[in-house]
Amino acid sequence: xxxxxxxxxxxxxxxxxxxxxxxxxxxxxxxxxxxxxxxxxxxxxxxxxxxxxxxxxxxxxxxxxxxxxxxxxxxxxxxxxxxxxxxxxxxxxxxxxxxxxxxxxxxxxxxxxxxxxxxxxxxxxxxxxxxxxxxxxxxxxxxxxxxxxxxxxxxxxxxxxxxxxxxxxxxxxxxxxxxxxxxxxxxxxxxxxxxxxxxxxxxxxxxxxxxxxxxxxxxxxxxxxxxxxxxxxxxxxxxxxxxxxxxxxxxxxxxxxxxxxxxxxxxxxxxxxxxxxxxxxxxxxxxxxxxxxxxxxxxxxxxxxxxxxxxx
Amino acid sequence: xxxxxxxxxxxxxxxxxxxxxxxxxxxxxxxxxxxxxxxxxxxxxxxxxxxxxxxxxxxxxxxxxxxxxxxxxxxxxxxxxxxxxxxxxxxxxxxxxxxxxxxxxxxxxxxxxxxxxxxxxxxxxxxxxxxxxxxxxxxxxxxxxxxxxxxxxxxxxxxxxxxxxxxxxxxxxxxxxxxxxxxxxxxxxxxxxxxxxxxxxxxxxxxxxxxxxxxxxxxxxxxxxxxxxxxxxxxxxxxxxxxxxxxxxxxxxxxxxxxxxxxxxxxxxxxxxxxxxxxxxxxxxxxxxxxxxxxxxxxxxxxxxxxxxxxxxxxxx
Numbered sequence: 001x002x003x004x005x006x007x008x009x010x011x012x013x014x015x016x017x018x019x020x021x022x023x024x025x026x027x028x029x030x031x032x033x034x035x036x037x038x039x040x041x042x043x044x045x046x047x048x049x050x051x052x053x054x055x056x057x058x059x060x061x062x063x064x065x066x067x068x069x070x071x072x073x074x075x076x077x078x079x080x081x082x083x084x085x086x087x088x089x090x091x092x093x094x095x096x097x098x099x100x101x102x103x104x105x106x107x108x109x110x111x112x113x114x115x116x117x118x119x120x121x122x123x124x125x126x127x128x129x130x131x132x133x134x135x136x137x138x139x140x141x142x143x144x145x146x147x148x149x150x151x152x153x154x155x156x157x158x159x160x161x162x163x164x165x166x167x168x169x170x171x172x173x174x175x176x177x178x179x180x181x182x183x184x185x186x187x188x189x190x191x192x193x194x195x196x197x198x199x200x201x202x203x204x205x206x207x208x209x210x211x212x213x214x215x216x217x218x219x220x221x222x223x224x225x226x227x228x229x230x231x232x233x234x235x236x237x238x239x240x241x242x243x244x245x246x247x248x249x250x251x252x253x254x255x256x257x258x259x260x261x262x263x264x265x266x267x268x269x270x271x272x273x274x275x276x277x278x279x280x281x282x283x284x285x286x287x288x289x290x291x292x293x294x295x296x297x298x299x300x301x302x303x304x305x306x307x308x309x310x311x312x
Numbered sequence: 313x314x315x316x317x318x319x320x321x322x323x324x325x326x327x328x329x330x331x332x333x334x335x336x337x338x339x340x341x342x343x344x345x346x347x348x349x350x351x352x353x354x355x356x357x358x359x360x361x362x363x364x365x366x367x368x369x370x371x372x373x374x375x376x377x378x379x380x381x382x383x384x385x386x387x388x389x390x391x392x393x394x395x396x397x398x399x400x401x402x403x404x405x406x407x408x409x410x411x412x413x414x415x416x417x418x419x420x421x422x423x424x425x426x427x428x429x430x431x432x433x434x435x436x437x438x439x440x441x442x443x444x445x446x447x448x449x450x451x452x453x454x455x456x457x458x459x460x461x462x463x464x465x466x467x468x469x470x471x472x473x474x475x476x477x478x479x480x481x482x483x484x485x486x487x488x489x490x491x492x493x494x495x496x497x498x499x500x501x502x503x504x505x506x507x508x509x510x511x512x513x514x515x516x517x518x519x520x521x522x523x524x525x526x527x528x529x530x531x532x533x534x535x536x537x538x539x540x541x542x543x544x545x546x547x548x549x550x551x552x553x554x555x556x557x558x559x560x561x562x563x564x565x566x567x568x569x570x571x572x573x574x575x576x577x578x579x580x581x582x583x584x585x586x587x588x589x590x591x592x593x594x595x596x597x598x599x600x601x602x603x604x605x606x607x608x609x610x611x612x613x614x615x616x617x618x619x620x621x622x623x624x625x626x627x628x629x
Contacts, residue, residue, distance in 0.1 A: 022528055027427045034422065040496065041438050047443075051456055063462035072521045110347030114339045121336040126343060133354040136609045139601035140584050141594065142360025143353075149360075151352065151373055166349045197337035225446035226573060228560065232589070247448045250455075250568050276462060283452040290444055298437050299552035302504055 045287070052280035053188040054078070059276045074274040075281035085238070085245065086285070093241040096160045097223040104219050109212060111166075112174035113200050117186075134168045144232060159233035160241060164222065170215045177211030178204060210300070217297045224290065242286050249279050364602040368594035384599035393583065397600070402578040404487075404563075405555040408494050412547055415495060421536060423503070424510050426527075436507065438470065439500030447561025450493060454566055458489075481572035483509035492576065494562055506540060506548065513539045542623050553615030556608040580604045 022030075050207060051064045055072035079086050115127050138146070147163065148154035161235055181204060189199040205212065230244030240248065274281075325604035333340075359374065364384055366377040388394050419439065420552070426432040442450070457464045468475040477554035479485065517535045567573045580600060589595035620627035 021427060022425045026425075030422050030426055034419075034426075038435065038438050039417075041442055041500075044457065047456045048453050059462055063465065063467040064456045064459065064464050066464075107346040107349060110342040114343040114347070117339060119331045120339050122340065122343075126347065129347070129350060133350060135612045136358075136605060137354065138357040138360050139598075139605050140581070141363065141598040141601040142355040142605075144588060145360040145363060145368075145374055145598075146357040146595070147353075150356070162349065163353050166346055166353070171346075197342060200342065209458050221444055225444070227446055227448045227565075232585075243446050246452070247565065250451070259567075279452060280456065283449055286563050287445060287449050294441060294444060295437075298440060301440070302436075302508070 045291075048280045048283050051076075052277055052284045056164075056274050056276055056277060064276075064280075072274075072277070074278035078274050078278055079281060079285070086127060086242075086282070088238060089245045090241050090243045091237060092157065092160075093224065093243070096157065096226075096241060097220060100161040100165060100223040101163065101216060101220045104223075105212065105216050107172055108215065108219075109174060109205065110168060110200065112171045113178050113204060115171065116175045116178035130168050130171055140232070147233070155233065155239065156234040157239065160226065161223075161267045163229060164226065167219075170218065174208070174211055174215055177208050181207050214300045217300050221290065221297075246282050246286050249282055338535040349461060349483065357501045361598065361602050361605070363594060364597070368598075377474075380595075381578065384595040385603070388507060388596055388599045388603070393578075394600070395605075396575065397578055397580045397583045400576075401558045401581075402555055404490065404494075404579065405551075407491055408498075409548060409551045409555070411491065411495055412502050412551075413544055414504055415499050416542060417537070417544065419499065419503045420506035420510055420540075421532060427517065436500070437455060438505065440504060441500070442497045443501040445497070447513060447559075447565040450497065451565040451568060454489070455568065480568060480570045482575055484566060486573055486576040490562060490566060493566055494559070502547070509543045542625075545622055546619060549615045549619045553612035556604055556606070556611055560585065 010053075013213060047064060047066060050066055050068065050074050052057065053071050053073070054065070054068035055070040055074060058065075058070040058072075059070040111126075111130075115130070117123065143163065146161060153159035153163070185203060185207075186199055189203055194203070226241065226242060227243035227247050230241045231247060234240055234244065237245075237248065363374060363377070365379060365381060366374075367380050367383075368374075369377045372378070423432045424434055426435075445453075455463070458466075460466060460476070460478055460480065463479065465479070469476050477485070479489075513536065517539075518531060523530050558581045560570060560581040563577050563579045563582045566596065567577045570577075581604075584597050584600050584604070587593045587600065616627050
């Protein structure tokens with residue numbers, strides 16, 4: 001269009017846009033406000049990190065402070081020396097996160113694809129089955145009782161994986177994504193003798209990588225961050241995932257000490273365990289993977305939210 | 313209703329059920345794993361709702377326990393608990409919904425207007441970050457501020473010569489603390505949603521407005537906000553549909569399960585959890601759970617009917 005009007009018109013138009021920009025002053029005020037919110041977002045986390053590197057003596061004197069009088073690695077040393085529970089919990093979280101995400105993505109991706117096919121005979125009824133779970137659910141008690149009494153998930157790692165392996169909202173987002181793929185491609189594959197499964201895995205799924213990546217990231221974070229299922233179902237504290245372990249430390253580090261194999265070392269350590277900085281050190285260890293990965297995955301979220309929309 | 317119509321259409325076709333089944337078998341097989349999970353973990357648990365009408369006994373199990381009619385509900389609604397948890401849940405969620413939409417839309421418009429686009433992107437990334445922290449982690453961050461002995465706030469207060477506050481039993485302060493952290497955690501995420509629909513607004517509107525001599529403020533009021541309205545309506549109504557469900561993590565983890573704070577922090581979800589796991593009153597817990605499920609269901613369906621009237625394209629069903 002602008003080429004049609006020639007160069008002069010385009011320049012005039014750009015001048016108009018320049019006029020339309022907010023003033024330097026308004027820009028400054030906005031930057032100031034956003035700057036404050038940035039600090040509010042970052043400072044609490046920074047405080048936790050600093051406390052985790054403060055010595056107990058410093059905390060005793062100054063409390064949790066941004067400027068400790070003495071730095072120390074005691075809290076982290078404590079975990080590395082007595083941290084067999086930490087390693088075990090990390091192992092459980094990593095297993096649950098990796099296996100859970102793969103399983104969840106596998107079933108969600110296929111299910112959403114089937115629902116995106118308007119030529120599928122049971123499309124409507126399965127869509128309803130899925131949507132209904134968004135409207136009505138049994139709640140904590142019904143889920144807990146059935147899962148422990150009937151499905152045998154009590155105190156089992158399975159309880160951390162399967163109950164959250166399907167999310168109707170993700171199915172809807174993915175279904176919307178698949179619908180943007182032209183039906184002709186699927187038809188063409190069928191004419192060439194491609195089976196339904198192969199059409200999906202070799203043609204549709206590769207075309208849907210951005211959507212799958214977004215949902216995959218959401219699922220991954222949800223598994224990593226889950227403390228609720230661990231708190232609800234896991235009885236034996238040795239099987240706690242890291243988030244639940246962190247929750248159990250709200251009141252004491254006692255459990256960490258008890259789980260130590262070496263009784264002598266325990267009694268020695270128990271006297272001067274870095275309780276205050278220890279909790280914060282564990283918080284840092286729990287949140288670190290998310291923080292490291294965040295710069296890479298955040299762009300998928302923005303993209304995915306833009307693509308999926310609310311409704312299919 | 314749509315389903316019934318569909319089934320009728322199918323039987324109207326000359327194809328037999330078996331033929332249809334055979335033809336769609338490959339796709340059905342692909343849907344099967346998810347269907348099994350949905351049935352096992354979403355539909356089977358509905359059987360547990362029976363417990364609301366029973367006196368649960370571990371040995372007799374869910375189906376064998378004695379049927380007591382509406383006794384559990386009677387006990388629940390005789391106490392003041394039912395009223396307190398309902399009030400807390402609705403008031404908190406109502407406040408969250410209102411603040412979230414106002415702040416998220418304001419932030420989104422502000423970010424969109426910033427002269428430096430790269431900087432806007434950085435702000436957006438940082439604002440969204442708290443969304444990806446778990447409530448347990450956030451509770452430890454809050455603890456570093458509110459801890460009675462070591463917390464930053466109490467040290468600041470004593471430094472300023474003011475009396476220290478016992479934060480974890482100061483009931484009156486928690487509505488503010490809870491609201492602040494809820495907004496802190498989620499507003500960046502909502503902002504992204506609004507930002508994405510902001511960029512979708514056609515530039516033509518603004519060009520026309522500039523030609524007519526509209527100021528920036530007038531443009532925001534008469535173009536940007538009306539264009540965001542469908543998104544706002546949908547998100548708000550969907551949130552109202554879920555007003556009966558509180559964020560368990562916020563209300564359980566942030567106050568560190570502190571007993572004195574219950575009047576200000578007890579919501580339906582925490583009440584149900586505590587009745588189930590801490591006091592072991594399964595009957596009461598499941599009665600409160602069913603109450604939540606049923607009222608929640610009515611609200612969600614109602615909310616969707618409203619959305620369908622206003623913005624048919626945005627309704628969930």
